[in-house]
Amino acid sequence: KAGVTQTPRYLIKTRGQQVTLSCSPISGHRSVSWYQQTPGQGLQFLFEYFSETQRNKGNFPGRFSGRQFSNSRSEMNVSTLELGDSALYLCASSLSPGGMETQYFGPGTRLLVL
Amino acid sequence: SQKIEQNSEALNIQEGKTATLTCNYTNYSPAYLQWYRQDPGRGPVFLLLIRENEKEKRKERLKVTFDTTLKQSLFHITASQPADSATYLCALPGGRAAGNKLTFGGGTRVLVKP
Numbered sequence: 001k002a003g004v005t006q007t008p009r010y011l012i013k014t015r016g017q018q019v020t021l022s023c024s025p026i027s028g029h030r031s032v033s034w035y036q037q038t039p040g041q042g043l044q045f046l047f048e049y050f051s052e053t054q055r056n057k058g059n060f061p062g063r064f065s066g067r068q069f070s071n072s073r074s075e076m077n078v079s080t081l082e083l084g085d086s087a088l089y090l091c092a093s094s095l096s097p098g099g100m101e102t103q104y105f106g107p108g109t110r111l112l113v114l
Numbered sequence: 115s116q117k118i119e120q121n122s123e124a125l126n127i128q129e130g131k132t133a134t135l136t137c138n139y140t141n142y143s144p145a146y147l148q149w150y151r152q153d154p155g156r157g158p159v160f161l162l163l164i165r166e167n168e169k170e171k172r173k174e175r176l177k178v179t180f181d182t183t184l185k186q187s188l189f190h191i192t193a194s195q196p197a198d199s200a201t202y203l204c205a206l207p208g209g210r211a212a213g214n215k216l217t218f219g220g221g222t223r224v225l226v227k228p
Contacts, residue, residue, distance in 0.1 A: 090157050
C-alpha cells in the first residue's frame with residue numbers, strides 16, 4: 001500500500017505570493033491533517049479534514065486554508081506569504097478522525113519564503 | 115489546553131545502553147498517548163500507542179510506560195544502536211476544547227554513539 005505523498009517536496013516563494021500544497025492520503029484513509037513544523041515552534045496543528053469537511057482548526061491566521069476532495073486528497077493554501085511561513089509542512093492521514101488512530105505522515109513540503 | 119513537555123536537550127548515549135525519554139503533560143489525563151520517531155527532513159513515523167489503562171507497552175526494543183498520577187510517560191530504547199539516532203516525539207489529544215486533535219511535544223533528539 002502506497003504511503004502518504006506530498007507535492008511538491010521543495011518550494012521557494014517570495015513574500016506576498018501564495019502557495020498551494022497537495023497531499024494524497026493512503027488509500028482508504030478519509031482523514032487528512034496538516035501540520036507546520038519549525039525549529040522554534042515544533043509540530044503545530046493546522047487543520048483536519050474528514051469527508052470533505054473541516055473538522056478541526058488550529059490557531060493559525062486566515063491566510064492558511066485548506067480543502068479536501070471527494071477522493072480524500074487534500075490541498076492547503078497559504079496566501080500573502082510571510083518570511084515566518086518558512087517551514088516544513090506535513091500532511092498526515094488516518095482511517096478516521098481523532099487522535100486515537102495512528103497518524104501516517106508524508107515526507108513533507110519544505111517551503112522557503114524569501 | 116494541554117501542554118506537553120519533552121526534554122529539549124539532546125540525549126547522547128553509548129551504543130548498547132538504554133535511552134530513557136520523558137514526556138510530561140499538564141491539565142487533564144488523556145485517554146491515550148502516542149510516540150513517534152522523526153528523522154531529519156522526514157515526517158514522523160508512528161511507534162507505539164499506550165492507553166490510560168495500560169501501565170506498560172512493549173515493541174521489540176522499545177518500552178513505553180504511562181503514569182496518569184504523575185502525568186508522565188517514559189519511553190525506553192533498550193540495547194540502543196546508532197540507527198536509533200533520531201528525534202522522538204510524544205503526542206496526545208489536546209482536550210475536548212481543542213477537538214481532541216493530536217498535540218505533539220517538542221521532541222527529544224537522541225544520538226547513539228558507537
